[in-house]
Amino acid sequence: MTTEAQIIKGSEIAKSIRNQLKHEVTSIRESDDPNFKPGLAIVQVGGREDSNVYIRMKIRAAEEIGMYAIHAHLERSANEREVLQRIKQLNEDRRIHGIIVQLPLDSVNPIDSNKCTNAVDPEKDVDGLHEVNAGRLSRGDLSGFVPCTPRGCLELIQLTGFNLSGASAVVLGRSKILGAPMRDLLIANHATVTTCHSRTKDLSSVTAGADVVVVGIGKAELVRGDWLKPGAVVIDCGINPVPDSTKKSGSRLLGDCHYASCREVASHITPVPGGVGPMTVAMLMRNTVESAVRWGRRHSVSAWPIVYLPLRPLDPVPSDIEAARSQTPKDVAVLAKEIGLLSTEIEPYGTSKAKVSLEVVERLSGQPSGKYVVVTGVTPTPLGEGKSTTVMGLAQALGAHCGRNVVACLRQPSQGPTFGIKGGAAGGGYSQVIPMEEFNLHLTGDIHAVTAATNLLAAALDARIFHEATQTDSALFGRLVAKDRFSAVQKRRLAKLRIDKDEPSQLTEEEVSRFVRLDVDVATITWQRVVDVNDRFLRGITIGCSPTEKGMTRPAQYDITAASELMAILALATDLGDLKARIGRVVVASSCGGTPVTADDLGVTGALAVLLKDAIKPNLMQSLEGSPVLVHAGPFANIAHGNSSIVADRIALKLVGPEGLVVTEAGFGADVGMEKFFNIKCRASGLTPHAVVLVATVRALKMHGGGPSVAPGHPLPEVYATESVELVRAGAVSNLARQVANARRFGVPVVVALNAFPTDTEAELEVAASEAIRAGALDAVVCRHWALGGAGAVELARAVQRACDQPSNFKFLYDLDSPIADKIETIAREIYGADGVDISDTAARKIAVYTAQGFGGLPICMAKTHLSFTADPTRKGAPSGFRIPVSDVRASVGAGFLYPLIGTMSTMPGLPTRPCFYDIDIDTDTGIVSGLF
Numbered sequence: 001m002t003t004e005a006q007i008i009k010g011s012e013i014a015k016s017i018r019n020q021l022k023h024e025v026t027s028i029r030e031s032d033d034p035n036f037k038p039g040l041a042i043v044q045v046g047g048r049e050d051s052n053v054y055i056r057m058k059i060r061a062a063e064e065i066g067m068y069a070i071h072a073h074l075e076r077s078a079n080e081r082e083v084l085q086r087i088k089q090l091n092e093d094r095r096i097h098g099i100i101v102q103l104p105l106d107s108v109n110p111i112d113s114n115k116c117t118n119a120v121d122p123e124k125d126v127d128g129l130h131e132v133n134a135g136r137l138s139r140g141d142l143s144g145f146v147p148c149t150p151r152g153c154l155e156l157i158q159l160t161g162f163n164l165s166g167a168s169a170v171v172l173g174r175s176k177i178l179g180a181p182m183r184d185l186l187i188a189n190h191a192t193v194t195t196c197h198s199r200t201k202d203l204s205s206v207t208a209g210a211d212v213v214v215v216g217i218g219k220a221e222l223v224r225g226d227w228l229k230p231g232a233v234v235i236d237c238g239i240n241p242v243p244d245s246t247k248k249s250g251s252r253l254l255g256d257c258h259y260a261s262c263r264e265v266a267s268h269i270t271p272v273p274g275g276v277g278p279m280t281v282a283m284l285m286r287n288t289v290e291s292a293v294r295w296g297r298r299h300s301v302s303a304w305p306i307v308y309l310p311l312r313p314l315d316p317v318p319s320d321i322e323a324a325r326s327q328t329p330k331d332v333a334v335l336a337k338e339i340g341l342l343s344t345e346i347e348p349y350g351t352s353k354a355k356v357s358l359e360v361v362e363r364l365s366g367q368p369s370g371k372y373v374v375v376t377g378v379t380p381t382p383l384g385e386g387k388s389t390t391v392m393g394l395a396q397a398l399g400a401h402c403g404r405n406v407v408a409c410l411r412q413p414s415q416g417p418t419f420g421i422k423g424g425a426a427g428g429g430y431s432q433v434i435p436m437e438e439f440n441l442h443l444t445g446d447i448h449a450v451t452a453a454t455n456l457l458a459a460a461l462d463a464r465i466f467h468e469a470t471q472t473d474s475a476l477f478g479r480l481v482a483k484d485r486f487s488a489v490q491k492r493r494l495a496k497l498r499i500d501k502d503e504p505s506q507l508t509e510e511e512v513s514r515f516v517r518l519d520v521d522v523a524t525i526t527w528q529r530v531v532d533v534n535d536r537f538l539r540g541i542t543i544g545c546s547p548t549e550k551g552m553t554r555p556a557q558y559d560i561t562a563a564s565e566l567m568a569i570l571a572l573a574t575d576l577g578d579l580k581a582r583i584g585r586v587v588v589a590s591s592c593g594g595t596p597v598t599a600d601d602l603g604v605t606g607a608l609a610v611l612l613k614d615a616i617k618p619n620l621m622q623s624l625e626g627s628p629v630l631v632h633a634g635p636f637a638n639i640a641h642g643n644s645s646i647v648a649d650r651i652a653l654k655l656v657g658p659e660g661l662v663v664t665e666a667g668f669g670a671d672v673g674m675e676k677f678f679n680i681k682c683r684a685s686g687l688t689p690h691a692v693v694l695v696a697t698v699r700a701l702k703m704h705g706g707g708p709s710v711a712p713g714h715p716l717p718e719v720y721a722t723e724s725v726e727l728v729r730a731g732a733v734s735n736l737a738r739q740v741a742n743a744r745r746f747g748v749p750v751v752v753a754l755n756a757f758p759t760d761t762e763a764e765l766e767v768a769a770s771e772a773i774r775a776g777a778l779d780a781v782v783c784r785h786w787a788l789g790g791a792g793a794v795e796l797a798r799a800v801q802r803a804c805d806q807p808s809n810f811k812f813l814y815d816l817d818s819p820i821a822d823k824i825e826t827i828a829r830e831i832y833g834a835d836g837v838d839i840s841d842t843a844a845r846k847i848a849v850y851t852a853q854g855f856g857g858l859p860i861c862m863a864k865t866h867l868s869f870t871a872d873p874t875r876k877g878a879p880s881g882f883r884i885p886v887s888d889v890r891a892s893v894g895a896g897f898l899y900p901l902i903g904t905m906s907t908m909p910g911l912p913t914r915p916c917f918y919d920i921d922i923d924t925d926t927g928i929v930s931g932l933f
Helices: 010-031 049-065 080-091 113-119 131-138 148-159 179-188 203-207 259-265 276-299 320-325 332-338 359-363 387-401 415-419 436-440 446-470 473-480 488-496 509-516 565-572 576-585 605-611 646-656 670-685 698-704 725-744 762-774 785-804 820-832 841-852
Strands: 039-045 068-074 098-101 168-172 192-196 212-215 233-236 240-243 251-254 346-349 353-356 371-377 406-410 431-434 529-531 541-543 554-556 558-560 587-590 596-598 619-623 628-631 661-665 691-696 750-755 779-783 836-839 883-886 888-892 897-901
Touching: 010 049, 010 148, 010 276, 039 049, 039 080, 039 276, 049 068, 049 276, 068 080, 080 098, 080 113, 098 113, 098 276, 131 179, 148 179, 148 233, 148 276, 168 179, 168 203, 179 192, 179 212, 192 203, 233 259, 320 431, 320 436, 332 346, 332 353, 332 619, 359 646, 371 387, 371 670, 371 725, 371 785, 387 406, 387 431, 387 619, 387 661, 387 691, 387 750, 387 785, 406 646, 431 436, 431 619, 431 785, 446 473, 446 529, 446 565, 446 587, 446 605, 473 509, 488 509, 488 605, 565 576, 565 670, 576 605, 628 646, 646 661, 646 670, 661 785, 670 691, 670 725, 670 820, 691 725, 691 762, 691 785, 698 725, 698 762, 725 750, 725 762, 750 762, 750 785, 762 779, 779 785, 820 836, 820 841, 820 883, 836 841, 841 888, 841 897
Parallel strands: 039 068, 039 098, 168 192, 168 212, 212 233, 371 661, 371 691, 406 628, 406 661, 529 558, 691 750, 750 779, 836 883
Antiparallel strands: 240 251, 346 353, 353 619, 541 554, 587 596, 619 628, 888 897
16 A cells, blocks of 8 residues: 655745744843844845745745845846945945845846855855855855755755665755755765766666655656655755646746655655745745854954964063064954954054944943943153053053953044153053054044144134124125025024024024124134144234235134044044034134024034044054054043043943953043043943052152152152152152042042052062052052063052952042032042132133033033142142132033133143154154154
């Protein structure tokens, strides 16, 4: 008695697989990643109806599972270049995890389909047609993607319960889509396989001995029952339309097997339709979901596969630039990949630096952030105490020597100090950013962009004053409103003026006048032009001296670019939208009626944002030991907050992951840069710091303990090169102790880093450490990273990790709703140790104006000397019995703070008698720069 074969119902099995995938996607979203959404793109050229049917089927299946699916359709007129370009775009689209090229490519132009399928990223090749995936499969490596139809066939065979190991299998057909990969897949499952094709002789005798027959040859009902071995498993992949007047479509589908006769002999058989076809779609879905899971694993934050660069420190330590040149940097693209950045998230500038896209934060939004560490210091000597060097040494130690994911975040240095007297800010010795000459010079042009934007705003302001003085209302209106329509920024001005009209012709004469007249009070102008060099002769100038300006001269000045409010905005903006909004709020002057005049009023907001659209992206560089460094923004630390950017910190915190650390620097001493880091930057970012590293040197402690003054360009007095334990103790119990207390006042654990110099003695370092602990520091560690690189800061790194594990009870120093004068006094009393503040009449008037204008709720950015707790830079230690004189108060409304002026505050440094530039040169044969430090 003949038993008919069991029908392998591919439609039902495929439906079950799709349901399983839907559950898997939902489960991942609920338990691991709420943003998980596999993405599939189907590239089609032309409009063949059979292709359209398949595409609609695939997209519908994807959407049912909870996937993101797009149909990337190109017209029949598309050429090969356009198809390849579209595939490239999809390769770079982080939303897309799977790409298939729908074949055939129905174009009027010749297109190489192999070139197109090989253009798909192998990691997104869910059709399994790329030569990389095909090569893997041919070697029995199943780690890549297996073509969907062969994978579906294998699934159906296995579901019958048939054991392929040692079985004889015949594959009819040798196409790269079915026959060849099916053969390789069966071999990988230990079957003995014979591949047959159009040139194979006596096919029936070959198939007669097979336990499994997979047919995909494109000939209707070719294989008959008498070709089969009784009990064989038959997988029919044929789809052959034949005329049938009884069908609505006018045709029906037949397989490559004669179904009735084969079913009488086989043990299992797939029908056509309803067999292999639905499984192909199901396997496409499975491949895409698996691709998304793989992508998530590759890009989830874990221990980075980073290769650190070996250091070979010399003794004595060479110059900074020689130390920097002793290392060959990694290609920045390699570094980016090591730390989990996608190729589409960086824009390389050569091989050593790259812009980083802000989209990283969005991509990693579901990932927990790392630990946030700020490096500050005691009140410094004019020579600096090595905070940047300590940032770099600590980062090198945490990464290369402690195995932690770590990013250092630094400000970009101004070229003023680089060519003036202080030099660059890349760190020093064997703890540096490299290449240091690129870091200290133009980098990627961010400072130049800020310079251009600042000067454009100044030009717009003066031009508007000129045009208002020389034109009637109607003439101004006719020129300002182009093509009889309001621009977007002009519509915002109308809204500000509460003029609810869309058409220029609708405005009354009074409304036209209000719209075109900013009526700037020249005496209130606060916006200055900038340049990124020290130039004392630009501190006071007269502009408008040309006869073409019709006698409209006025006194003005240049600031250094780091003093521009736009630089502070760049550092405090959270994204491009926030940057633009802050620019629009910048107040450049007041009107004669006392109304603030903004960049938005001048119509220049969008143009300034365009100038800064690339500058908003942080710059990726590396340390001497190959750990990542994000360099971004460089605001002054007196009239601004003196910290690197929020966007750099946010990107870094996501990249390092919950077990990693981000080390950033606050300018000047803890009473200046750290206080602003907490009260201004952390308010704007919403980030919570985990630890403070307070840098101190024996040199600075001796100065604060009563030692002689220290001046740049002059030899150090002898006491700084000989042991004086009591001077160190006196400086530690005064200045160091107060700065430790200042940090603890914010509820954050403090680790003191004693940056050791060759002239320091063990006794001096020991007393400094013991007094730091006595003052409340969690730990105090001697560091030798300048001489040894990360190896010299390993103990500091361990102490910082312990501090980050302590509970952080971070809190702000004052409430934003407090009156302006109260906030100023709180900082003076609590941080500086002053008895109070003396607010001048000018400052009091400004406070009243800013309060009336609605700016009273802004945080305070004290503009005072960084060389003393007092307003007098010569008073060292931790003075008491003094008051803080507030001579003026100014507003950086766009940046989002008010800055009281404490004493005289220069915003344009001057060059000394012998600037650094005397030693800076370039070898015209090799292009090597010398003299930077």
